[in-house]
Amino acid sequence: SDTEKGNYPFYMIKEIEEQPKAVWACLNVYTKNDLVDFEAIGLTKEYLSSLDNIYILGCGSAYNVGKVSECIIEELTNCQVRVELASEFKYRNYKLNKNSLAIIISQSGETKDSYEALLKCKNEGIKTLSIVNVKGSVIPRNSDYHIYTYAGPEIAVATTKAYSSQLLVMYLFSLALAEAKGDITLEDEKKYIKELKSLPEKMEHILSDKASVQKLANHFVSKKDVFFIGREMDYAISEEGSLKFKEVTYIHSEAKPSGELKHGTLSLITDGVPVIAIATQNELLEKSISNMEEVKSRGASVIALTMEGADVSKSSKYQIYIPKTNKLFTASLAIIYLQLLAYYVSIAKGINPDQPRNLAKSVTVE
Ligand code: G6P
16 A cells, blocks of 8 residues: 555655656646646636746755746746745745745645744735645645645655655646746647656656666765755755755765855865766756866766766766756656665665654654
């Protein structure tokens, strides 16, 4: 059943493998004839077209989903987007724009910081939309609109399939927003949805390549520090890759925007330090390659994660290729490799990835 491990040694790998199914579930519920269908949610085209300002709030991986979404909404529309950690948002004196929608992302729907961020928005008279996995939890119960992610129960502390489902819902939201505002046509939207429908198969393709990730994982077992770098959306992906990695491997890991390396982190790059360079955005490839060379020349062992067709072999020691997809959706594929890497390093070190020390699945304290 959904809450049993079955033949899997750990929930984390079970849930990693359930991601194609989780993505299908969202697409089935929230698309109709290859168009986004949020009718049951109450998000009308008229309302969406009136929005100029979006806040996205969450903690942990949910926040990282917000950072990917920010790039997508900015790419597709003229809306202003602001993504904040719920735990910080509460204490700040932001001058909130009243004609905004605040999106609260949460797997459990119970995270205290996220709930309080929601209450702050409500108190200020800002409309709220929550994107939540656990039905009937406190956050959706108190939001103006809510979208469930249909990932099924998630047991492992480190989220995997809920992250993927949240991303999918945010893709659909971004497309609906862009279409409502006249920034893309219905034809464009259909093309994007068709591409989204090809993601589960591409995810399966990555999952069939687990053995190569497991082999690569051995390389990390004795390492003390790991760095993840990337630009723009690739940086947002780096943050989630790094979070997964530190959570379950107990290896210090840090994500940096590639352009910031020279302002500090480069002093830590010495012989044999692993640097995972995310480079899924073709327009930024040249710049990313120059950052790979920058760390390689200091002795780093560079693992490049890029899209099929990109040539990164000269600037990296190991290469990982995701199947080709639209540049807006690369996070969904890249993250699977990064989750698998974190998982296999955890296993190689004899750690139980389902229950990392000191961490809890749902955090209901401040
Ligand atoms: C915990 C979990 C993370 C999760 C975060 C936010 O730290 O271990 O995986 O991203 O809480 O939880 P939420 O339920 O609000 O998404």
